[in-house]
Amino acid sequence: MxxxxxxxxxxxxxxxxxxxxxxxxxxxxxxxxxxxxxxxxxxxxxxxxxxTDVYDVVEQLENNLISKLQEMPMQQLSSSGDPFQLDALVRMYSDHSGYLAVLLGDHGDPAFQRRIKASMKPMMKEALIAQGAKDGYELDYTLEYALSAMIGVLSYWFNQENPPSLEELTAILGELSSSGVMGKLMGLRD
Amino acid sequence: MxxxxxxxxxxxxxxxxxxxxxxxxxxxxxxxxxxxxxxxxxxxxxxxxxxTDVYDVVEQLENNLISKLQEMPMQQLSSSGDPFQLDALVRMYSDHSGYLAVLLGDHGDPAFQRRIKASMKPMMKEALIAQGAKDGYELDYTLEYALSAMIGVLSYWFNQENPPSLEELTAILGELSSSGVMGKLMGLRD
DNA sequence: TTGAATCATACGACATGTTGTCGGATAAAT
DNA sequence: ATTTATCCGACAACATGTCGTATGATTCAA
Structure with a gap:
């Protein structure tokens, strides 16, 4: 037994x-x-x-969550033309918003945001390099920039009183990223 | 007495x-x-x-810090042509990196990042509207995007093993923001 | 100037509640 | 009937928050 x-x-x-x-x-x-x-x-x-203690519960919760988050975008990684998986990211956030909003919120876990980024960076980096982006510290910082912005905006959006629609949100994120981050990344090709 | x-x-x-x-x-x-x-x-x-308790200490510490942070960029707000005060932000962060790196770090206070953003948004918004940006939810979300990205990158930078120089960092941030966020903002003029 | 009164500051002790770790009770599987 | 996973009660150690109290500096009248 x-x-x-x-x-x-x-x-x-x-x-x-x-x-x-x-x-x-x-x-x-x-x-x-x-x-x-x-x-x-x-x-x-x-x-x-x-x-072992109360923090162990959060940790196990976060582990489950990160596992789930890592599965989803992988499937679409090859088919989509958008290396940042904007749609996938937003949908993913919506699907798990109950947990994410709290864990990324005011009395959440400050380490969790870094863990999410760390779990997504490798596959994003891989996809971007495959698309011709140049590896180096500029790529790392651009990824950090983009992920911080996305997660920040999504958290902000979810805690808003009268938030704009998901379509409006995606539109703004798309504009900001495509002209800024994506422009930069495409300039980082070999 | x-x-x-x-x-x-x-x-x-x-x-x-x-x-x-x-x-x-x-x-x-x-x-x-x-x-x-x-x-x-x-x-x-x-x-x-x-x-009153241990959390009261952090709160008082954060209050002091936010007061200091709010003073600095105000002085340069009129003279500088950059409404995001990139230089001021980066310098400000460096000046208080000892405290900020911990408060924004893995076992820091998750509410602190939101407090910083909230304290900076009004004056940035004011400056941007004075420069012709159009008020509305798009401006709010663009600000959230930019501030999240900046703070994220600065935290990342500070906890790096072999970080790029401050000049290199400022260059990347400037490129990403000017093409993306600033481009968007200038398109939001009346 | 001096001495006494006053009050801010720091302290010791108490009751209460939390923590983590025992050994033991119960119930199900073999 | 025996074994063992699961759950429970009790214990010692420690943290918390709030008392009342000692100390020592400042103030002011004689």
Whole structure:
């Protein structure tokens, strides 16, 4: 009886869900393990069977999320003509906006944004170099520039009162990136 | 004998300094008040004469920093031809890089980046509208785009192993912004 | 100038709540 | 019936926030 995946997975998910409800309302350091387990209907000790501490829960959550994020754009990478995958990025963000808006928000995890960028850069870089972009620090900084801008705008958009439509948003992002970032990148060809 | 500014300011600063040394090495939730006061050479209770809790320290620190950041670019706003104050931004960041790199870093405060943007947007917006940019949501999103990109790149730059020189950095930022963001903004004139 | 009153500053101690780690109870599988 | 995964109760150690109190500097009257 090594582990019963059905039961443990359920318990783990119950704990994660309870944590997430709390995390949406307050910063992580104000969340106690007792709160999580009470809400999920377990003894406090049970928490330690699944996580080392409260930060371990966020980390596992982020890992799941990043795995999912990495799958999606890969499929379209070859077919699309846009190396920045603007559509894919925006759709991806919308699909997981519930988690992303909080993790990238005011009491989210500051390391998460860097993790997202780090997970997307390699495949973007690869695609761009395949399209003729020149490798070097300029490419790195241009990618950092573009990803920071995209993520920043998407977060801003999601927390707006009366946000513009997704089409309007995509239009603005497209204009800004194609004239600025993309122009620069196409000038970085060999 | 309301308050003795000389003494209290010194004690407050000692506590802030002690906190900062700890904050540079580990995330805030692992910092105890006892650690701070012991390091600063005070009783633990003394901490509560100056701050309500550990987060209050960061908040006061951020307030000081934002005040300073808001002063600088104002002076040059009229003379410079660049409405984004690229030079001023980069210089400003370098001047306070010690604090900014940590606050914007992996175990920093996720709300701080939004606070910085919020504090800079009004004056940038004002300057841009004075230069003929058209007010509207497109301007807001373009500003968000540009500021996110700048702050992202500057943070990235500061945490690099072998970073390019400040001149090279400014050159890249200038190219990306002038063709993309600035181009867009000049197209938003009335 | 001096001495006493006053008050800001810093401290010690207490009650409460959180943490992480035991060993043990329960229930299901073999 | 035995074994073992899963969950629970209890314990010691530590952090928190709030008291009341000691100290020592400033003020002002004699």
């Amino acid at each position: 090594k582990k019963n995946p059905a039961i443990t997975a359920q318990t783990r998910q119950n704990l994660i869900d309870a944590f997430w409800e709390l995390y949406c309302t307050k910063r992580i350091e104000k969340i106690t393990i007792k709160e999580i387990t009470t809400r999920a209907g377990y003894n406090r000790s049970t928490f330690y069977e699944y996580f | 309301k308050k003795n500014p000389a003494i209290t300011a010194q004690t407050r600063q000692n506590l802030i300094d002690a906190f900062w040394e700890l904050y540079c090495t580990k995330r805030i939730e692992k910092i105890t008040i006892k650690e701070i006061t012991t390091r600063a050479g005070y009783n633990r209770s003394t901490f509560y004469e100056y701050f």
